[in-house]
Amino acid sequence: MQIKGSVALVTGANRGLGKAFVQALLAAGAAKVYAAARDPTTLEAQANVVPIKLDVTRPEDIAAATEQAHDLTLLINNAGISGEAHDSISLETLRHEFETNAVAPLAISLAFAPILAANGGGAIVNMHSALSWINLPTTVTYSASKAAAWSLTNGLRLRLASQGTLVVGVHVAFVDTDMTRAIEGVPKANPHDVVQRALDGVANDQPEVLADETSQQLKQNLSNGIYLRPIS
Numbered sequence: 001m002q003i004k005g006s007v008a009l010v011t012g013a014n015r016g017l018g019k020a021f022v023q024a025l026l027a028a029g030a031a032k033v034y035a036a037a038r039d040p041t042t043l044e045a046q047a048n049v050v051p052i053k054l055d056v057t058r059p060e061d062i063a064a065a066t067e068q069a070h071d072l073t074l075l076i077n078n079a080g081i082s083g084e085a086h087d088s089i090s091l092e093t094l095r096h097e098f099e100t101n102a103v104a105p106l107a108i109s110l111a112f113a114p115i116l117a118a119n120g121g122g123a124i125v126n127m128h129s130a131l132s133w134i135n136l137p138t139t140v141t142y143s144a145s146k147a148a149a150w151s152l153t154n155g156l157r158l159r160l161a162s163q164g165t166l167v168v169g170v171h172v173a174f175v176d177t178d179m180t181r182a183i184e185g186v187p188k189a190n191p192h193d194v195v196q197r198a199l200d201g202v203a204n205d206q207p208e209v210l211a212d213e214t215s216q217q218l219k220q221n222l223s224n225g226i227y228l229r230p231i232s
C-alpha cells in the first residue's frame with residue numbers, strides 16, 4: 001500500500017514511536033495524519049495533522065474517532081504501556097497492560113475495519129515487541145500482553161484479508177523512548193529507524209516487520225526453544 005496520499009491515524013502520537021510515526025508519514029507524503037493522544041494539548045500543531053482525543057481504552061473515544069476519521073486508509077495502533085517492574089507479579093498491572101496493549105488495538109481495528117473497507121482496504125499496523133515471543137523475569141505481564149497482541153493481529157489479518165486490508169505486525173526489542181528510559185546498558189534502536197522500517201513494510205505489503213537485529217535473531221531461534229531459557 002502506498003503511503004503517499006494515505007490518510008493515517010496514529011495512537012499515542014504525542015511522544016516516542018508515535019510522534020516518530022507522524023513525522024515519517026508526513027515525510028512520505030501522507031495527505032492527512034490524525035494524531036491521537038489522551039491529551040491532545042500535548043500534540044505538536046503542524047500542517048496536515050489533525051489532533052484527536054483518544055484514550056485507547058475508552059470505547060466512547062474510539063466511537064468519536066470513527067465519526068471524525070471516515071476517510072481513514074492507514075491505522076497505526078502504537079499506544080502502549082509497560083507497567084513498573086515489581087518484586088512480585090501484579091495482577092492489576094497485567095489487566096491494565098492487557099486492556100491497553102491487546103484489547104484496545106483489536107477494538108480500534110474492529111471499529112475502523114468498515115471504514116478501511118469502504119476506502120479500498122487500506123492497512124493496519126500493530127506495534128508488537130520482541131517480547132511477544134520471549135519473556136523475562138522483569139516483563140512477565142508486559143510480555144504476555146504483547147504475545148496476546150501478536151496472536152490477535154494474526155487472527156485479524158486472516159479475518160480482514162477478504163476486504164483487502166493489509167494487517168502488519170511490527171516486532172522490535174529496545175527502542176530509545178521514554179518507555180526504556182530507566183533501562184541502562186542495552187542497545188536501543190532509534191525510533192526513526194523503527195518507524196521507517198514499519199512504513200517500508202506497509203509500502204511493500206509485508207505482513208510482518210522485524211525492525212531490528214535482536215527481533216530477527218529471536219525469531220530465528222524460536223524453534224530452538226529460546227523462550228524456555230533465561231536470556232543473558
Ligand SMILES: NC(=O)c1ccc[n+]([C@@H]2O[C@H](COP(=O)([O-])OP(=O)(O)OC[C@H]3O[C@@H](n4cnc5c(N)ncnc54)[C@H](OP(=O)(O)O)[C@@H]3O)[C@@H](O)[C@H]2O)c1
Nearest residue numbers: 012016017038055056078079080127129174175177178179
Ligand atoms: N520502547 C521500546 O523499547 C519498545 C519496544 C517494543 C515495542 N514497543 C511498543 O511501541 C509502542 C510505543 O512505545 P514507545 O516506546 O513510544 O512508548 P512511550 O514512549 O512510553 O509512549 C507511549 C505512548 O502510548 C500512549 N498511551 C499509553 N496508554 C494510552 C492510552 N490508554 N490511550 C492512548 N494513548 C496511550 C502514551 O500517551 P501518554 O503520553 O498520554 O502517556 C504515549 O504516547 C508501544 O506499544 C510499546 O509497547 C516499544
